[in-house]
Amino acid sequence: MTAPANPAPSARRLRTRATLLAVLGEHGTLSRAEISRLTGLSRSAVSSAVTDLLDEGLAGETTATTATGRGRRAAAVTLRRAHALVLAFDFGHTHVTAAVADTTGALLGEATAHLDVDNHPREVLDAARTLADRALAAAGHTLDAITAVAAGIPGALDTRTNVVRAPSTLSQWIGMDPAAELGRLFGRPVTVGNDAEMGARGERAHSDGQAVNDLIYVKASTGIGAGLLLDGRIYRGASGISGEIGHIQLPDTGTWCRCGNRGCLESVASIVEVRRRLAHVLSPGARESVELPPLGELAAVPAAARVIGEAGRTIGRVLADLVNCLNPAAIVIGGELGLAGAPLIHGIRESVDRYAQPAVAEAVEIRASRLGLRSELYGAVDAAVAAAVAG
Ligand SMILES: [Zn+2]
Structure with missing residues (x-):
């Protein structure tokens, strides 16, 4: 995601962004003027929020598809995959959390289990499936709604081969390909990164504007x-x-x-x-x-x-x-x-x-961190949203 050049105060920016995503989700394709009319937001606020969504790839822009009241053709904004949901995992050494989120990064459902992640990869993968079902149920959805999956793991992942490498606290995971394992479980493309990388992503996504x-x-x-x-x-x-x-x-x-x-x-x-x-x-x-x-x-x-x-x-x-x-x-x-x-x-x-x-x-x-222990989870959400939007 690209950070905006002129960030407004965070709370307002996030509210504007949520309003835009909601109105585009409901109406499909809209011109900036229509968004402004429907939301009551100023043209400049709409314009800057649309620019953010375009930069982030959450929306696309087409010309000559929507007629304004005066009959003039205007550029129209469409939400890409308006109803796409993603599944994100935070694997720690002693816990696994699964979360369902929408493309704004809002968490819709979540489930956590405490278990020995380092020494029991098979049980952990089984738990991941169960936790995903629980998070989906909490969000009121099924796996069919999920377009992308991402996970942070607490170990060294070789990006050339996708396998876990030493030095790693995940000694029983060394040689495993977590993205392939999770891909088999969920039948979706899976992005995997190490936990600190996901933490950096989470902090960027929630950097208070x-x-x-x-x-x-x-x-x-x-x-x-x-x-x-x-x-x-x-x-x-x-x-x-x-x-x-x-x-x-x-x-x-x-x-x-x-x-x-x-x-x-x-x-x-x-x-x-x-x-x-x-x-x-x-x-x-x-x-x-x-x-x-x-x-x-x-x-x-x-x-x-x-x-x-x-x-x-x-x-x-x-x-x-x-x-x-x-x-x-x-x-x-x-x-x-x-x-x-x-x-x-x-x-x-x-x-x-x-x-x-x-x-x-x-x-x-x-x-x-202002996110407590949740930077990694928010980062995995961010990675999954990026994959969903790109896909
Ligand atoms: Zn050492």
């Missing part, structure tokens, strides 16, 4: 990966495995990583490590694994905030190099660690200010 062309989305969870939106495009790299920042080495750490190296970022700052340290700080000496309150609440406890801030500074040390290299406008932190909020973001900011060049550090906004 701001044009975002250079954004780094960090999924900070069991693994730590980055989705790179560069110059308005998702950057996947030569074989689709860009953004593996979890395996960038930190100086002065000797912790073994699951990739076989020592001192990787995710071996010291993954949610698993942060939780382990929080448990140690909050319940020193506890032998059993401790049930921790949600990270967002812990941020208010000074000792916990220190642990979280330290993880932020560690992640920020790696992000500072990325900031030096790519000069992004925004870094958005998602994943479970992103829910820790202020202490984490302050820690990251501190390291970026300390280690990145002042001019690039100053240019980057660093924030937690």
